[in-house]
Amino acid sequence: MAGLFVVGIAAFLIARRVLVPDGFGELGHFRVGALDDNRAQKPVHAGRAACAECHSDEPDRLKTGLHAKVGCEACHGALGAHAAAETDEKPTKPDSGKLCLVCHTQSVGKPAGFKQVDPKEHGDGSGSCGGCHDPHAPDKEPAAHAEEPKKS
Ligand code: HEC
Ligand code: HEC
Ligand code: HEC
Ligand code: HEC
Numbered sequence: 001m002a003g004l005f006v007v008g009i010a011a012f013l014i015a016r017r018v019l020v021p022d023g024f025g026e027l028g029h030f031r032v033g034a035l036d037d038n039r040a041q042k043p044v045h046a047g048r049a050a051c052a053e054c055h056s057d058e059p060d061r062l063k064t065g066l067h068a069k070v071g072c073e074a075c076h077g078a079l080g081a082h083a084a085a086e087t088d089e090k091p092t093k094p095d096s097g098k099l100c101l102v103c104h105t106q107s108v109g110k111p112a113g114f115k116q117v118d119p120k121e122h123g124d125g126s127g128s129c130g131g132c133h134d135p136h137a138p139d140k141e142p143a144a145h146a147e148e149p150k151k152s
């Protein structure tokens with residue numbers, strides 16, 4: 001029995017030595033190197049200030065409209081590599097018919113003050129939203145703009 005006990009403890013100590021990474025416990029219940037690893041990671045988002053360095057039209061329109069509080073990358077996805085000019089890949093334009101509904105589909109779970117629409121009832125049945133609403137500066141009353149050529 002005692003032998004089994006000793007073997008068990010030895011196995012535990014060996015496994016612990018192999019499995020616990022270097023630096024664990026030096027400053028607390030975590031691996032010290034994890035801080036440097038996280039710091040070395042590249043941010044995937046650039047932030048809207050970065051977009052304005054090269055694009056002027058959309059940031060200007062966004063600022064003045066009802067979407068002023070929505071970040072560029074909330075709609076366009078993470079574009080850190082694009083903003084840092086690390087890639088030649090041109091970002092794809094979001095499909096408004098899908099994108100807008102991510103936030104605006106009617107749901108009892110959303111605050112009543114947040115404007116929501118039922119896609120089956122609202123719009124022209126085309127499944128698109130961009131034809132009537134400018135995504136960068138949606139109007140409260142877009143009907144007047146619906147006839148104008150699409151701005152974006
Ligand atoms: C270093 C300059 C630079 C920065 C910073 C930058 N862009 Fe761009 N962006 C470009 C260029 C150049 C193009 C290609 C334009 C073209 O070919 O018509 C482009 C194209 C795009 C397109 C596609 C346009 C189209 O007509 O299909 C989108 C969307 C876009 N950028 C969004 C963003 C967003 C959002 C940000 C901020 C996260 C951003 N860009 C930051 C330079 C930049
Ligand atoms: C509410 C969502 C939303 C936000 C916020 C948003 N965009 Fe867009 N953006 C779109 C959609 C949708 C399109 C595609 C329009 C189309 O198909 O014509 C687009 C198109 C673009 C284009 C391509 C040129 C054009 O007008 O078609 C650029 C460049 C762009 N956005 C940059 C930005 C930048 C920079 C910001 C932040 C200042 C931003 N967008 C914020 C939804 C958004
Ligand atoms: C990331 C979430 C998000 C996406 C995606 C989004 N919106 Fe919005 N939208 C908002 C928020 C938040 C507001 C309210 C801003 C406020 O009240 O300050 C808003 C406001 C609006 C309003 C104004 C409603 C009113 O009368 O006050 C319209 C219209 C609108 N959005 C249309 C669109 C369209 C069209 C698209 C797609 C191109 C879209 N939204 C995509 C978050 C979003
Ligand atoms: C045929 C043009 C047209 C299309 C397409 C369209 N809308 Fe609208 N939208 C309007 C008009 C007009 C209003 C203002 C009157 C109203 O509230 O119905 C409006 C209002 C809104 C509002 C504010 C609602 C409120 O309660 O104040 C939101 C949010 C909105 N639209 C989102 C969308 C989304 C998301 C799509 C795509 C599924 C879309 N719209 C497609 C014309 C359109």
